[in-house]
Amino acid sequence: MSADPALIRLTAVAVRDKLLSGEVSPLDLIDTLEARIGAVDGAVNALPTLCLDRARDHARRLMERPVAERGLLAGMPVPIKDLVDVAGVRNTRGSPIFADNVPATSDLLVERLEAEGGIVYAKSNTPEFGAGANTFNEVFGRTLNPWNTSRSAAGSSGGAAVALATGMAWLAHGSDLGGSLRNPASFCGIVGLRPSPGRVAATPTPPIDQTLAVEGPMARNVEDLALLLDAMSGEDPRDPISLPRPATPFLEAARSGWKPRRVAFSADLGITPVDPEVADICRAAAARFAEAGVEVVEAHPDFSGLHECFNVLRAASYVAAHRTLYAEKRDLLKPEVVWNIEQGMKLTGEDIARAQGERARLFERALAFFGQYDLILTPATIVAPFPVEIRFVEECGGKRFTNYVEWLAIAYAFTMVASPAISIPAGFTGDGLPVGLQIAAPPRGEARLLAAARVLESILWPRPITPIDPRIGL
Structure with a gap:
């Protein structure tokens, strides 16, 4: 068959079905993606490093096996x-x-x-060491938002989100500490899930038992995302916090039709300003859960103490991971990375102990809240996609942020309480830019989260909104 542009518009689940039936081969998919990348990536810079020869070698080895022995993805291409x-x-x-690292x-x-x-x-583009919710770096430059190429794709999984939105990927890997999966999903009109810590095993970095950063799936819709989460999840002794796979696959759970009885909506979680248009779009999207018989109530947990707690624990993790680089290569690190590490170096044992204690209290209050509400819905980001030249959001609603990550609080609130959280498209601003709705569940509640997200997605978007061709902005 070779390259077939029609495949680009199919869901990942539909493409995987074609692989299983033998209608297409993994080599056909690689050819199709190579052609699509050649046609659109020059406008958005999402996938700066290609390894197509390696991919084809892997595809040929996989095709030597019977179809039933080719794994859950059966030959689906995935950017990392x-x-x-x-x-x-x-x-x-x-x-x-x-x-030049290989x-x-x-x-x-x-x-x-x-x-x-x-x-x-x-490989998909990312800011330096994943720091900062705008995807640019000195190696490959900026990744641009396909809905308007003058705007940011957010980050740090910006390259992955743009590849999905433009049809250069059916599935993509991302990672998330303070919203790095959810922010670009929101800005690019796709779906991204921050799983519970341990759900996706990965090679540990210092500290090896850390629960702030996680790896996770990104896709164009909830079913496709659940398929990738099934392939990513599972216990591995090399990751000391990894969890076993659940008995029910996530794709099956997503299709179960389970609906929450009662959910909360909060535009700001009581901790952050939010652009009024973004808040209105997300409130209207959340209200449509009522069409499935779900009660929607405005409420949120008590997140007091969040900002200091997050800043301390994030800084401690940065100095643990990057102190050697700082000592040897400080002049080559971008200012935001230097700031993170230096904040960590100033911390005392008392600072860290106090933050750990505050995180435990945040966790307890969130668990109590989830005893009253099945899920909570919020904006995934507090602003719509901003001009790509801006390094980060410095101000919103008259409030000037104290550092370059504070504008991400609506996402990192759920990081701190170990909740799985997904961003799905909520709607569009008046000038046609995507806005994401975040849905969060109690820890390890991915199955119900995916089922509920699929129910709401089917109400909001009876037809797909991606992939699109890049829209050149001024």
């Missing part, structure tokens, strides 16, 4: 974020320090995906 090692493929981490071995996340029939064909 340029923070994660893929054997033999350049991994820059968005930093000039690693501009790892000899793959992260265990990549090993699992490839064992499940995923084929790595590209």
Whole structure:
């Protein structure tokens, strides 16, 4: 068959079905993506590193097996974020320090995906070390929002989100600490899930038991995302917090038709300003849950103390991961990374102990809240896509933020309480830019979260809104 542009518009689940039936081969999919990348990536810069020869070699080896033995993905191509090692493929981490880095071995996340029939064909662009919710770096430059290429794609999984939105991927890997999956999903009109800590095993980095950063799936719709989460999830002894796969696959759970009885909606969680248009779009989208018989109530947990707690624990994790680089290559690190590390170096044991205690209290209050509400819905980001030249959001609603991550509080609130949280498209601004709705569940509640998100998605979007061709902005 070779390249077939019609495949680009199919869902990942439909393409996987074609692989299982033998109607298409993994090589056909790689050819199709290569043609699509050639046609559109020059306008958005989402996939700066391709490894198509490696992908084709992997596809040929996979095709030597019976179809039933090709894993859950059966030959689906998947781009990997340029923070994660893929054997033999350049991994820059968005930093000039690693501009020529080619790892000899793959992260265990990549090993699992490839064992499940995923084929790595590209690395997606990211800010340096994933720091900052706008995807740009000194190695590859900016990734642009396909809905208006003058706007940011957010980050740090911006390249992955743009590849999905433009049909250069059916599925994509991302990661999330303070919204790095959810922010670009919101800005690009696709779906991104931050799973519970441990749900997706990955090669540990210091601290090895950390629960702030997680790996997760991105896709164009909830079913496709559930398929990728099935392939990503599972226990691995090399990751000390990894969880076993649940008895019921996530794709089956997403299709179950389960609906929450009572959900909460909050435009701001009581902790952040929100652009009024964004708040209105998300409130209207959440209200449509009522069409499925779901009660929607305006309420939120008590997140007092969140900002200081998050800043301390994030800074501590940065100094643990990057202190050697700081000592040896400080002049090559971008200012935001330097700031994070230096904040961590100033911390005392008392600072960290106090933050850990506050996080425990946040967690307890969130669990109590989820005893009253099945889920909570909020905006995924507090603003619509902003001009790409802006490094980060400095002000919203008259409030000037104290640092470059504070504008992400509506996302990192759920990081701090270990909740799985998904961003699905909520609607569009008056000038045609996507806005995402965040839905969060109690810890390890991915199955019900996916089922509920699919119910609401089917109400909001009876027809797909992506992929699109890049829309050149002024």
